Amino acid sequence: MPTHFIDQLAAAVRRRRSAICAGLDPRLGSLPPALVGDSPPERPADQAELFRQFCCEVVDVVADKAPVVKPQAAFFEELGPAGMQALAAVIAHARRRDLLVLVDGKRNDIGSTAEAYARGWLGPHSPWQADALTVSPYLGADSLQPFVDWAAPAGAGVFVLVKTSNPGGGLLQDLPAPDRPVYRHVAALVEQLAERTVGDCGYGLVGAVVGATYPEQLAELRAAMPHAWLLIPGYGSQGGRAVDAAPGFDGAGLGAVVNNSRGLIFAYQREPYRSRYQPHQWQRAVDDAARDMLAELAECVPSPPA
């Protein structure tokens, strides 16, 4: 087992022949009624227990089809301290199922404070035990460095926001600055950090978040950051398709994972799964949706070598 995080990720993708990142975005109003019962609980602690149970069951379903899961910190944080305990439990469960855990926290701060985030989140010996964390670049290179410094010895990685999937992301990211957009400046920094931390698989510990909702920029950014593994959000409910995500991969079918959150974990709500299964069979809907996503990706992305 390689200890360099990105080699672990590449190995996990190869082993499962899958580049799915399963996004764990528990939302109370979307949880399967079979789990919630007649009326959702009011106490945050009871809601958090439902989140834990739901996410752990999703983890069990996807464990053989996704190399990595991405819990969204916001939804756990929304429930206060009880939610954070549930997050820790979900991370621990995913690790027991041999999944890599990428926490979507979009954290950052200046120097020594960024270091506190890095120490808290990154690596199997940290309190949260995440394998990787998403970080925001607005505070500049000296705010990213502590994450990079900490990631290597911790056996962990970071994914820097470069070009996000939301409609308004361009307001700042696309500003001409002055000869190229802001996101290209961030990409240049990410590539530099990725190249310096490269593993056996050819990618570095510093990856980039680039949305599937802007396929042209995705191709541009794949070329601009040859050493950065990409986390591609925006697939599914945000409108991105497999063909839109495909430019994020290299010729061997590596170099990217495609995230799917709602489209996977709440698949029971949508067709064809809604008609196919009874409400208490929501896990089978997750399973089918993951298989269907794998098939869609296989049409446009080379299968990674086993």
Next chain:
Amino acid sequence: MPTHFIDQLAAAVRRRRSAICAGLDPRLGSLPPALVGDSPPERPADQAELFRQFCCEVVDVVADKAPVVKPQAAFFEELGPAGMQALAAVIAHARRRDLLVLVDGKRNDIGSTAEAYARGWLGPHSPWQADALTVSPYLGADSLQPFVDWAAPAGAGVFVLVKTSNPGGGLLQDLPAPDRPVYRHVAALVEQLAERTVGDCGYGLVGAVVGATYPEQLAELRAAMPHAWLLIPGYGSQGGRAVDAAPGFDGAGLGAVVNNSRGLIFAYQREPYRSRYQPHQWQRAVDDAARDMLAELAECVPSPPA
């Protein structure tokens, strides 16, 4: 008591005749030995209990000299779930002491996920019960809107990173884009949101983070965002002086709070306080440092009307 957050802040500044924001950045290695004992505990839960105790004591000392405290989420998060419970306890204690609580989390995400952060953190009826939260603008206007929408009914506010205090902040923030720096684009958005949410005091629910370490840009940004209350970090240990922070205030001594973290809470470590007090009197060092900061500010900033 006004219910609009920014009017509460203005009233609190007036009542105490103070624009100090006391930054609660607990770091295990800097805690007073009188509190920690011979050797710091190893279990995160025990460390978190020390953080809680230390921050609550700091709150008690500054309660009559600072209108607002700013717990730094990173240091609590660093300890895992136990740290988050300590953070909740510190927030609750500060509220009981009639202090406003601005959580420094630099959070953000896209649309509905940003909403989860807003619901979780903002207002007295949220799980965390913060009065305000710092947020990052990299994801654009549609990522800020959920915070603004939620802040008003919750009786809370948000502070958007505009020009941060760290040396490397300029890498992205100062990029010419193309006719004005990136931070001016963010400032224009903040001013728009502030103007739309203006309270009786003339400022809006959306404020801005602008470092004291760049006094020229601070003056420029004060003028560019006449409706945005400023949170000014970088004073003290980061090199900013009262005279550097002064351009952030309006003619009536309102419109800004100046944060001091290490310089205040760990004052026992530095002169003249180190020589003045015994180790077990670290609270008196905090008290003196707050008084000295008030005196320094009074030399360059008009005293707010009582």
